[in-house]
Amino acid sequence: MPYKANVVVRYKKSVLEPQGQAILLSLREQGDESFLDVRVGKYIEILLEAENLQAAEEKVRKLAEDLLHNPVMENCSITVSQDD
Template sequence: MIYAVHINIMPLKELLDPQGKAVMSGLSNLGLRGVEDVRIGKHITLQIEAGSAEAAQKIAEEASQKLLANQVMEHFEITVAPAV
Protein backbone atom coordinates (compact mmCIF):
# COMPACT_ATOMS: atom_id res chain seq x y z
CA MET A 1 0.00 0.00 0.00
CA ILE A 2 1.14 3.57 -0.68
CA TYR A 3 1.08 6.04 2.20
CA ALA A 4 1.29 9.83 2.07
CA VAL A 5 3.68 10.88 4.80
CA HIS A 6 3.93 14.51 5.89
CA ILE A 7 6.92 15.62 7.95
CA ASN A 8 6.95 19.04 9.62
CA ILE A 9 10.37 20.18 10.76
CA MET A 10 10.67 23.22 13.01
CA PRO A 11 13.53 24.89 14.87
CA LEU A 12 13.65 24.10 18.57
CA LYS A 13 11.77 26.70 20.61
CA GLU A 14 14.91 27.44 22.65
CA LEU A 15 16.80 28.59 19.54
CA LEU A 16 16.56 31.88 17.71
CA ASP A 17 14.82 31.80 14.33
CA PRO A 18 16.41 34.52 12.16
CA GLN A 19 14.05 33.84 9.23
CA GLY A 20 11.05 34.09 11.52
CA LYS A 21 12.32 37.38 12.95
CA ALA A 22 12.84 38.79 9.43
CA VAL A 23 9.29 37.83 8.43
CA MET A 24 7.95 39.29 11.68
CA SER A 25 9.72 42.57 10.90
CA GLY A 26 8.38 42.54 7.33
CA LEU A 27 4.81 42.00 8.52
CA SER A 28 5.18 44.92 10.90
CA ASN A 29 6.58 47.11 8.10
CA LEU A 30 3.52 46.24 6.01
CA GLY A 31 1.28 47.45 8.80
CA LEU A 32 0.01 43.98 9.68
CA ARG A 33 -0.53 43.98 13.43
CA GLY A 34 -1.46 41.26 15.88
CA VAL A 35 1.11 38.66 14.83
CA GLU A 36 2.84 37.65 18.05
CA ASP A 37 5.52 35.30 16.72
CA VAL A 38 6.72 33.71 13.48
CA ARG A 39 8.68 30.46 13.22
CA ILE A 40 9.84 29.21 9.83
CA GLY A 41 10.33 25.50 9.20
CA LYS A 42 10.11 22.87 6.48
CA HIS A 43 7.29 20.65 5.28
CA ILE A 44 8.29 17.48 3.44
CA THR A 45 5.89 15.05 1.76
CA LEU A 46 6.92 11.48 1.00
CA GLN A 47 5.07 8.72 -0.83
CA ILE A 48 6.08 5.49 0.90
CA GLU A 49 5.17 1.96 -0.13
CA ALA A 50 4.86 -0.16 3.01
CA GLY A 51 2.86 -3.04 4.42
CA SER A 52 1.25 -0.90 7.13
CA ALA A 53 0.99 2.66 8.40
CA GLU A 54 3.32 1.70 11.25
CA ALA A 55 5.97 0.51 8.78
CA ALA A 56 5.65 3.75 6.78
CA GLN A 57 5.97 5.73 10.04
CA LYS A 58 9.17 3.84 10.90
CA ILE A 59 10.68 4.56 7.48
CA ALA A 60 9.80 8.27 7.81
CA GLU A 61 11.28 8.43 11.31
CA GLU A 62 14.53 6.89 10.13
CA ALA A 63 14.70 9.27 7.16
CA SER A 64 14.04 12.25 9.44
CA GLN A 65 16.62 11.20 12.02
CA LYS A 66 19.34 10.35 9.52
CA LEU A 67 18.85 12.95 6.78
CA LEU A 68 15.90 15.36 6.85
CA ALA A 69 16.19 17.01 10.29
CA ASN A 70 19.12 18.26 12.33
CA GLN A 71 18.07 16.99 15.74
CA VAL A 72 20.49 19.33 17.50
CA MET A 73 18.55 22.35 16.21
CA GLU A 74 15.19 20.99 14.97
CA HIS A 75 12.32 18.75 15.97
CA PHE A 76 9.98 16.90 13.63
CA GLU A 77 6.43 15.58 13.59
CA ILE A 78 5.19 12.89 11.23
CA THR A 79 1.68 12.26 9.92
CA VAL A 80 0.88 9.11 7.94
CA ALA A 81 -2.28 8.56 5.88
CA PRO A 82 -3.24 6.29 2.99
CA ALA A 83 -2.40 7.99 -0.32
CA VAL A 84 -5.34 9.14 -2.36
Protein backbone atom coordinates (compact mmCIF):
# COMPACT_ATOMS: atom_id res chain seq x y z
CA MET A 1 0.00 0.00 0.00
CA PRO A 2 1.48 3.40 -0.91
CA TYR A 3 1.64 6.03 1.83
CA LYS A 4 2.54 9.68 1.75
CA ALA A 5 4.54 11.23 4.56
CA ASN A 6 4.96 14.92 5.21
CA VAL A 7 7.90 15.83 7.39
CA VAL A 8 8.35 19.37 8.67
CA VAL A 9 11.76 20.22 10.11
CA ARG A 10 12.08 23.36 12.22
CA TYR A 11 15.00 24.91 14.03
CA LYS A 12 14.55 24.74 17.80
CA LYS A 13 13.26 27.86 19.51
CA SER A 14 16.60 28.26 21.26
CA VAL A 15 18.46 28.38 17.94
CA LEU A 16 18.78 31.71 16.18
CA GLU A 17 17.42 31.17 12.67
CA PRO A 18 19.13 33.86 10.60
CA GLN A 19 17.17 33.36 7.34
CA GLY A 20 13.90 34.05 9.14
CA GLN A 21 15.48 37.07 10.83
CA ALA A 22 16.54 38.43 7.43
CA ILE A 23 13.01 37.97 6.06
CA LEU A 24 11.55 39.64 9.15
CA LEU A 25 13.89 42.57 8.69
CA SER A 26 12.82 42.91 5.07
CA LEU A 27 9.13 42.84 6.05
CA ARG A 28 9.74 45.50 8.69
CA GLU A 29 11.61 47.66 6.20
CA GLN A 30 8.55 47.56 3.96
CA GLY A 31 6.83 49.46 6.72
CA ASP A 32 4.58 46.80 8.29
CA GLU A 33 5.30 46.41 11.98
CA SER A 34 2.66 43.72 12.51
CA PHE A 35 5.01 40.84 11.62
CA LEU A 36 6.47 39.68 14.90
CA ASP A 37 8.69 36.74 13.95
CA VAL A 38 9.64 34.60 10.95
CA ARG A 39 11.32 31.21 11.06
CA VAL A 40 12.37 29.21 8.00
CA GLY A 41 12.30 25.42 8.08
CA LYS A 42 12.11 22.48 5.69
CA TYR A 43 9.19 20.55 4.28
CA ILE A 44 9.91 17.04 3.01
CA GLU A 45 7.44 14.84 1.12
CA ILE A 46 8.03 11.10 0.99
CA LEU A 47 6.16 8.44 -0.92
CA LEU A 48 6.69 4.95 0.47
CA GLU A 49 5.38 1.42 0.39
CA ALA A 50 4.31 -0.17 3.69
CA GLU A 51 1.96 -2.87 4.99
CA ASN A 52 -0.18 -0.50 7.00
CA LEU A 53 -0.31 3.02 8.40
CA GLN A 54 1.47 2.09 11.62
CA ALA A 55 4.36 0.46 9.74
CA ALA A 56 4.62 3.48 7.45
CA GLU A 57 4.74 5.85 10.42
CA GLU A 58 7.38 3.74 12.12
CA LYS A 59 9.58 3.73 9.01
CA VAL A 60 9.34 7.49 8.52
CA ARG A 61 9.96 8.18 12.19
CA LYS A 62 13.17 6.16 12.05
CA LEU A 63 14.26 7.91 8.86
CA ALA A 64 13.55 11.29 10.44
CA GLU A 65 15.59 10.39 13.50
CA ASP A 66 18.54 8.96 11.57
CA LEU A 67 18.78 11.41 8.73
CA LEU A 68 16.10 14.02 8.07
CA HIS A 69 16.62 16.10 11.19
CA ASN A 70 19.49 16.81 13.53
CA PRO A 71 18.18 16.79 17.11
CA VAL A 72 21.00 19.08 18.25
CA MET A 73 19.41 21.98 16.42
CA GLU A 74 16.09 20.89 14.97
CA ASN A 75 12.67 19.47 15.84
CA CYS A 76 10.49 17.65 13.39
CA SER A 77 6.86 16.69 13.01
CA ILE A 78 5.55 13.89 10.83
CA THR A 79 2.15 13.17 9.31
CA VAL A 80 1.51 10.03 7.31
CA SER A 81 -1.57 9.25 5.26
CA GLN A 82 -2.64 6.82 2.57
CA ASP A 83 -1.67 8.02 -0.89
CA ASP A 84 -4.63 8.34 -3.26
